[in-house]
Amino acid sequence: MPELPEIEITARLLGQGVAGRTVDSVAAPGLNTVKTFRPPVQVLEAHDLTGIRRRGKVLIVDSDSGFSVLMHLMSAGRLQLFGKRASPSDRKSRLLFRLDSGEELRLREFGTHQRAWARVLETEHVERDEYLTGLGPEAWPDPPEIGPLLDSPRPLYTALRDRKVIAGIGRAWVDEILWTARLSPFKRGADLSGEEAGALRAAIVERLGGAIDHYEKTLSLPLPDKLPLPLQVHRNEGGACPRCGTTIEAVHYSDYVMCYCPREQTGGKSLRDRRLSKLLK
Ligand SMILES: [Zn+2]
Structure with a gap:
């Protein structure tokens, strides 16, 4: 299970890797992964990704579409950047962002369960998400007494x-x-x-x-x-x-x-x- 340090480094390295890339297309082979319906995750298509940040153990993928994607990897998920597209038969694929560079930002999940989740939210209202409002203070870098x-x-x-x-x-x-x-x-x-x-x-x-x-x-x-x-x-x-x-x-x-x-x-x-x-x- 990735925890705060693993999610933080994932956000930093992938954020640097994808910032400025245009999303050509988005696919969600994990049929239950995206928990929101309006707008669909394809709202990011033809827009640039601007970065990836972290809150608790959640990753937030930002774009200049005005929408962001929150992702929780749960115990067996990974968010990674690959040089080419996933094979359609890769059963680990849950959510794929195909970029203009030919790369693919890919949410994968190991094991048979589909527990990782994603939500598409207006960037300016991301902090109102019920999962984020339910979080206590961040454990790092400056936890309270x-x-x-x-x-x-x-x-x-x-x-x-x-x-x-x-x-x-x-x-x-x-x-x-x-x-x-x-x-x-x-x-x-x-x-x-x-x-x-x-x-x-x-x-x-x-x-x-x-x-x-x-x-x-x-x-x-x-x-x-x-x-x-x-x-x-x-x-x-x-x-x-x-x-x-x-x-x-x-x-x-x-x-x-x-x-x-x-x-x-x-x-x-x-x-x-x-x-x-x-x-x-
Ligand atoms: Zn000891």
């Missing part, structure tokens, strides 16, 4: 991934942020001390910003299907904690895994799956 934001009985692991609380953090970066701040995933937001809240805010800025810096140095177009996330603990179950050498432990859920350092985050305690899943409900 974390203490008041998370002041509830919810565990940090849940609250930090709630886009209505703070926008942009998902399952990979929450593991990294909590490890950096040396905080237990199931510590309750209301129980954070002032010092812990400060460390958590600093960890959010450091890790998300650090990932974006890493991508700026290592990535260029064309974007690979899988971005190389600079992770320390997430996906590192059984490995050594890069800071203290303790074996990283994990809690397994049906479709993802939460990783943490038991020595530095949970006072030496292993989180039992059932206990945690109950707490995180």
Whole structure:
């Protein structure tokens, strides 16, 4: 699942790649991908793309037609720029913008489900979109004070991934942020001390910003299907904690895994799956 840093670098690199290109035609092979009907996405045809920006985990493709396209990649979508058109038999294709350069800006989705979505909106009213108005403050570059934001009985692991609380953090970066701040995933937001809240805010800025810096140095177009996330603990179950050498432990859920350092985050305690899943409900 692409999170804030991955969406940010996607917006930056693709935005530079497509700005000034004219849209020759738009096709939507993903029949359920575009959720708005008026105007159709073809309203962008014969107009120039002006850039791509990010809000939370949403990409916004702007054009000089007066309309923009919001896209949420969900867990398995990718937005990429290809040198030539997709084969009509490519079942991953969801939304295709064919450009005058011969290139194609392509929303693809891996797996069998169609969950990625797009909406065509007037550019000047994009911020009124119900998804965007429902977002909490951006996690990066300058999140607000974390203490008041998370002041509830919810565990940090849940609250930090709630886009209505703070926008942009998902399952990979929450593991990294909590490890950096040396905080237990199931510590309750209301129980954070002032010092812990400060460390958590600093960890959010450091890790998300650090990932974006890493991508700026290592990535260029064309974007690979899988971005190389600079992770320390997430996906590192059984490995050594890069800071203290303790074996990283994990809690397994049906479709993802939460990783943490038991020595530095949970006072030496292993989180039992059932206990945690109950707490995180
Ligand atoms: Zn450790």
